[in-house]
Amino acid sequence: MIDTLLISSSTERGPQIAARLEASGIAFRLRTLHGNAKQLRVHAAAIKNADLLIIDDAELTPRELSGVEEALSQTPNLHCMLVTPAPSTTLLMAAMRVGVRHVLSWPLDEAELADALAHVSAKKNAGMRRDGRVISFTSCKGGSGTTLIAVNLAYTLAAQRDKRVLLVDLNQQFADASLLVADKPPPATLADLCAQIDRLDAAFFEACVMHVHANLDVLAGAGDPVKSGELRAAHLERILTLVREQYDAVLIDVGQNINPLAIHALDHSDSICMVVRQNILYLHAGRRMLDIFKELGYPASKVRMIVNQYDKNARIDLPTLEETLGAKVTHHLLRDEKQATEALNHGVPLVTSAKGGALAQGIAQLAEVLWPRPVVVRKNVLGRLFRGRPNAPPQLKTGH
Ligand SMILES: Nc1ncnc2c1ncn2[C@@H]1O[C@H](COP(=O)(O)OP(=O)(O)OP(=O)(O)O)[C@@H](O)[C@H]1O
Ligand SMILES: [Mg+2]
Numbered sequence: 001m002i003d004t005l006l007i008s009s010s011t012e013r014g015p016q017i018a019a020r021l022e023a024s025g026i027a028f029r030l031r032t033l034h035g036n037a038k039q040l041r042v043h044a045a046a047i048k049n050a051d052l053l054i055i056d057d058a059e060l061t062p063r064e065l066s067g068v069e070e071a072l073s074q075t076p077n078l079h080c081m082l083v084t085p086a087p088s089t090t091l092l093m094a095a096m097r098v099g100v101r102h103v104l105s106w107p108l109d110e111a112e113l114a115d116a117l118a119h120v121s122a123k124k125n126a127g128m129r130r131d132g133r134v135i136s137f138t139s140c141k142g143g144s145g146t147t148l149i150a151v152n153l154a155y156t157l158a159a160q161r162d163k164r165v166l167l168v169d170l171n172q173q174f175a176d177a178s179l180l181v182a183d184k185p186p187p188a189t190l191a192d193l194c195a196q197i198d199r200l201d202a203a204f205f206e207a208c209v210m211h212v213h214a215n216l217d218v219l220a221g222a223g224d225p226v227k228s229g230e231l232r233a234a235h236l237e238r239i240l241t242l243v244r245e246q247y248d249a250v251l252i253d254v255g256q257n258i259n260p261l262a263i264h265a266l267d268h269s270d271s272i273c274m275v276v277r278q279n280i281l282y283l284h285a286g287r288r289m290l291d292i293f294k295e296l297g298y299p300a301s302k303v304r305m306i307v308n309q310y311d312k313n314a315r316i317d318l319p320t321l322e323e324t325l326g327a328k329v330t331h332h333l334l335r336d337e338k339q340a341t342e343a344l345n346h347g348v349p350l351v352t353s354a355k356g357g358a359l360a361q362g363i364a365q366l367a368e369v370l371w372p373r374p375v376v377v378r379k380n381v382l383g384r385l386f387r388g389r390p391n392a393p394p395q396l397k398t399g400h
Pocket of ligand 2: 146147148171176255
């Protein structure tokens with residue numbers, strides 16, 4: 001899958017280039033922005049997330065290539081393709097000097113474009129195969145906030161941590177995760193995808209997911225228990241194998257069902273977040289769910305307990321909860337009914353509509369707990385430690 005950003009100065013050529021990309025048969029994801037080579041700085045953030053930057057600029061001259069050079073130096077894995085009518089030798093030479101390998105003349109030659117895309121795709125696959133971590137979210141009882149947490153964590157990882165994220169709605173009752181992130185219907189559901197599982201490849205998958213953010217895709221749930229009944233563990237396995245290579249993080253909203261399909265997702269998860277609330281009914285069901293996880297052979301370290309809608313005055317406080325369930329609480333999130341309802345009504349993630357609020361901050365902290373940042377040893381710290389120490393041990397003066 002080539003993440004492609006097309007910056008085009010023409011509303012006519014843009015769609016034609018998109019159609020040519022489609023016809024090439026190479027899996028790609030396309031974002032199109034209006035602009036030209038002079039305006040690359042404005043689009044710096046979008047360029048940073050792309051594998052391939054296509055600049056379609058009819059007025060392109062060598063002078064404009066300094067912006068391209070800057071973009072390429074800031075994003076080392078980025079490939080750049082220039083599209084312009086009848087490129088001169090001077091332009092070709094200048095492009096080569098700044099690191100652009102593909103300069104295509106307009107109108108596009110189909111074979112030339114396909115070759116260039118194949119080259120970018122091969123480079124990407126050789127060097128950048130992702131190894132996505134899978135985290136499942138379960139609730140022992142309905143309404144614990146599993147979907148709200150999974151959706152907002154996915155958005156946070158995508159928008160704030162620059163991860164490529166997929167959220168899969170595996171809720172087998174009335175799947176609703178897509179409603180929390182968008183107010184439009186998804187292009188396809190998990191049930192639609194599984195019904196055509198033989199067509200599954202990166203391009204087909206790409207067509208089935210909902211693009212919520214440049215870094216976040218959502219695979220909508222089957223919709224209802226009848227459609228969910230048709231899902232098979234083997235289908236899920238094929239999907240998970242594919243998506244692990246395409247995303248950094250795969251979040252699965254499993255919901256409360258524990259059946260063979262859910263167990264398959266849990267088996268293939270690196271971690272399971274079990275969402276509970278401070279209520280006797282959740283404690284009862286939570287205890288049972290933890291027993292099931294033990295029976296399934298999951299190590300305690302695989303299961304993370306998240307307390308949602310935390311109430312510091314509740315009779316069941318965190319120590320009581322931990323003692324009753326025999327497990328540590330990984331994180332707790334505050335209750336914020338107003339912001340949760342508002343986000344839901346607008347079909348936007350709470351972490352965007354109530355950015356900076358306590359609940360959004362709690363979700364950002366959860367992202368840090370589940371995806372800790374690599375520890376960077378700063379050179380100057382080492383420098384300070386060893387400052388003043390000579391490289392060689394002091395020589396003893398020999399007396400005469
Ligand atoms: N921290 C919170 N503060 C306030 N309201 C919340 C919070 N978390 C969830 N809610 C609200 O609780 C309700 C249930 O949340 P959600 O749908 O995420 O639960 P769920 O566990 O996915 O439920 P289900 O079992 O039906 O899938 C929603 O109305 C949601 O807005
Ligand atoms: Mg739910």
